[in-house]
Amino acid sequence: MILAIQRLADALSVGSTYALLALGLTLVYGVMNLINFAYGMMLVWTALLAVLLIDHGIPIPLVVFGCVSFAILLSVATGWIAFRPFLTAAPVTLLITSFGVELVLQYAAILAFGNYPLVLQIPSYLNEVLHLGSLRIPKVELITIGTSVIVIGCLWYLLQRTSFGIEIRATAEKPEVARLMGIRPSRILVVVFAISGAIAGIAGLLWFAKVGALTARSDLDPTIKAFVAIVLGGLGNTRGAVVGGLALGGLEVLMSSLLPDAALGYTDAIVFVSVIGILLLRPGGLIGASTRL
Amino acid sequence: MGRQGSLVGMIGPLMVAALVTLLAVVVQGATSGAINDIIILFGINAILVVGFQSFAGNTGIMSFGHVAFMAVGAYTAGILAIPVTLKPIVLPSLPGFLSHVELSTFWTLLVAGLVASAVALVAGFAIMRLSGTGASIATLGMLVIVNNVLSQAHAITRGPQSFFGVPQDASFGWVFGSLIVVVALSAWMKWSGIGLRSRAVRDDMMAAEASGAKRVASRLWPFVLSGFITGVGGGLYAKDLTAFSPDSFFISQVVGVLVMAIIGGLSSISGALVGATVISVLVEILRNLEAGIPVGSLVVQAPAGISQAVLGVVLILMLRWRPAGITGPLELEIDPRRWRVPGGRSRIQLGSTPPPRSGPK
Numbered sequence: 001m002i003l004a005i006q007r008l009a010d011a012l013s014v015g016s017t018y019a020l021l022a023l024g025l026t027l028v029y030g031v032m033n034l035i036n037f038a039y040g041m042m043l044v045w046t047a048l049l050a051v052l053l054i055d056h057g058i059p060i061p062l063v064v065f066g067c068v069s070f071a072i073l074l075s076v077a078t079g080w081i082a083f084r085p086f087l088t089a090a091p092v093t094l095l096i097t098s099f100g101v102e103l104v105l106q107y108a109a110i111l112a113f114g115n116y117p118l119v120l121q122i123p124s125y126l127n128e129v130l131h132l133g134s135l136r137i138p139k140v141e142l143i144t145i146g147t148s149v150i151v152i153g154c155l156w157y158l159l160q161r162t163s164f165g166i167e168i169r170a171t172a173e174k175p176e177v178a179r180l181m182g183i184r185p186s187r188i189l190v191v192v193f194a195i196s197g198a199i200a201g202i203a204g205l206l207w208f209a210k211v212g213a214l215t216a217r218s219d220l221d222p223t224i225k226a227f228v229a230i231v232l233g234g235l236g237n238t239r240g241a242v243v244g245g246l247a248l249g250g251l252e253v254l255m256s257s258l259l260p261d262a263a264l265g266y267t268d269a270i271v272f273v274s275v276i277g278i279l280l281l282r283p284g285g286l287i288g289a290s291t292r293l
Numbered sequence: 294m295g296r297q298g299s300l301v302g303m304i305g306p307l308m309v310a311a312l313v314t315l316l317a318v319v320v321q322g323a324t325s326g327a328i329n330d331i332i333i334l335f336g337i338n339a340i341l342v343v344g345f346q347s348f349a350g351n352t353g354i355m356s357f358g359h360v361a362f363m364a365v366g367a368y369t370a371g372i373l374a375i376p377v378t379l380k381p382i383v384l385p386s387l388p389g390f391l392s393h394v395e396l397s398t399f400w401t402l403l404v405a406g407l408v409a410s411a412v413a414l415v416a417g418f419a420i421m422r423l424s425g426t427g428a429s430i431a432t433l434g435m436l437v438i439v440n441n442v443l444s445q446a447h448a449i450t451r452g453p454q455s456f457f458g459v460p461q462d463a464s465f466g467w468v469f470g471s472l473i474v475v476v477a478l479s480a481w482m483k484w485s486g487i488g489l490r491s492r493a494v495r496d497d498m499m500a501a502e503a504s505g506a507k508r509v510a511s512r513l514w515p516f517v518l519s520g521f522i523t524g525v526g527g528g529l530y531a532k533d534l535t536a537f538s539p540d541s542f543f544i545s546q547v548v549g550v551l552v553m554a555i556i557g558g559l560s561s562i563s564g565a566l567v568g569a570t571v572i573s574v575l576v577e578i579l580r581n582l583e584a585g586i587p588v589g590s591l592v593v594q595a596p597a598g599i600s601q602a603v604l605g606v607v608l609i610l611m612l613r614w615r616p617a618g619i620t621g622p623l624e625l626e627i628d629p630r631r632w633r634v635p636g637g638r639s640r641i642q643l644g645s646t647p648p649p650r651s652g653p654k
Contacts, residue, residue, distance in 0.1 A: 035426055085613055091426050092355050096555055097612050103548065103605030107598055115598075220544055224437060227430045235426060265445040269438040276419045276431060283422050 015249025075197025366527025409524020
């Protein structure tokens with residue numbers, strides 16, 4: 001029983017990180033059909049900046065604020081410079097463009113921070129493990145789950161309950177009609193990239209706080225997980241992203257606890273095979289693909 | 294073009310391949326073999342780009358997973374080509390029947406291609422059911438799966454450790470001979486019913502399906518053929534490198550092939566060959582720049598890794614200003630039957646397959 005609760009907490013923590021990652025990605029996909037390969041680089045840049053700031057002894061709240069602001073700026077800048085000219089291009093073109101953006105951002109990161117592992121030193125009071133009876137839950141896990149719930153809640157409120165959210169959803173659903181109704185596509189683009197950047201910043205800090213170390217080339221792992229989560233949940237809608245992220249996290253924790261020791265090395269392969277299996281049964285993803293944010 | 298049959302359609306791309314080979318021969322002669330390594334690697338890259346183009350060009354789906362076929366081809370070729378005497382040292386726990394096998398170059402490459410195409414068949418059966426974007430991402434998943442299996446199956450791959458001992462026999466003849474064969478295969482498929490159906494599904498899925506083209510099958514067979522070609526390329530890569538590890542075949546390998554295919558022109562085989570040539574030369578220049586090039590009394594030196602950033606920028610600019618690549622949708626088409634028609638259209642012409650109007654939905 002205790003073990004089951006322990007696993008559930010693990011699954012929630014991993015799954016909510018994936019859900020966050022997927023949300024940032026799916027928002028942009030919903031509005032402009034862009035699967036952003038450069039997304040992972042936003043996380044890496046944020047975490048690299050965090051390493052720099054923490055090493056200079058800047059207090060944690062300020063580091064978080066600075067890093068997330070930076071992620072927003074970076075995301076809006078790439079959106080405006082690299083992706084805006086492709087607003088009406090085919091999804092394949094956008095995907096390849098983002099591949100190019102990833103190469104450039106990665107090279108810039110290597111120039112700025114070097115090509116060797118850096119340690120993201122989080123303060124020791126965040127590194128503690130809470131003991132509830134025989135249940136052991138790391139604080140980082142709780143913070144991850146809590147932050148994700150708050151971010152997802154805020155995003156839900158923004159999208160569903162504000163006029164701004166209605167504009168974003170309208171643009172995602174019917175760009176031409178939204179434009180006729182006086183919604184400026186470029187303004188929506190900036191806002192969506194800003195939200196996506198904020199989420200990437202938060203997710204980047206959570207991700208690399210848990211992993212501990214990173215290099216300028218660490219972007220691939222979060223990118224792949226976010227990609228798989230949005231396809232698993234259903235491309236282009238926020239519910240799909242959350243469901244897909246949680247399902248992927250659950251699947252990973254389930255596999256690593258069920259598999260015999262001999263097969264543990266193959267966890268990644270088995271998880272991905274199961275994802276492809278699920279997609280075989282439901283090609284549109286668990287929720288179904290639709291561009292309704 | 295389709296009406297004139299797939300055999301005639303092969304002539305144009307084959308001539309481009311012959312031209313590329315001739316160019317390689319001339320360069321090799323002019324430098325008296327000093328840059329032989331670079332030329333061999335260029336030929337292997339050209340094969341990989343043709344393999345990539347056979348799938349992405351015909352179906353309009355971007356694949357990140359082709360490196361997985363390359364990896365499968367390389368490991369298969371490696372296991373089959375290591376001399377029997379060396380096998381107990383390199384792979385002590387290899388299953389019995391494999392430890393007594395040592396195949397010639399031809400059979401090694403053929404089996405490498407076939408094994409890779411078998412992987413493509415199995416994976417493609419599932420992946421090709423997804424929408425275009427979903428399929429792109431699923432190919433990335435396939436790459437992760439293959440990478441994971443290669444680095445865990447210690448008995449046959451040495452796991453994450455370096456795989457070594459492959460005899461180095463990727464000669465000029467084998468590489469460029471294979472290039473011509475795979476170009477012929479790719480062109481044959483492009484102008485066969487399979488290729489026509491897959492481009493029909495790419496351009497207008499609903500109309501194509503209404504006309505009887507099956508979506509999954511139309512994407513699956515190009516995937517299998519491109520898996521074969523990429524597997525052969527991987528086999529040659531193994532025979533050129535002689536030592537490699539699973540990490541030799543991951544995302545960083547995708548970059549080169551992808552950029553070559555896009556810059557050259559994704560929708561034609563001629564474009565793939567042009568792109569491979571142009572980018573190979575560019576990368577070589579940049580690599581020399583990283584080492585430092587003396588200009589007058591100064592030495593111009595670029596920071597290490599500049600080629601990656603340049604490729605990224607070139608990719609974005611190209612997509613912005615010429616999304617169809619250097620050749621665009623043009624394919625060299627030569628129709629000998631027109632020779633007999635007096636006053637007929639010019640015999641040699643650049644035909645064109647329209648690029649995808651909008652991306653796959």
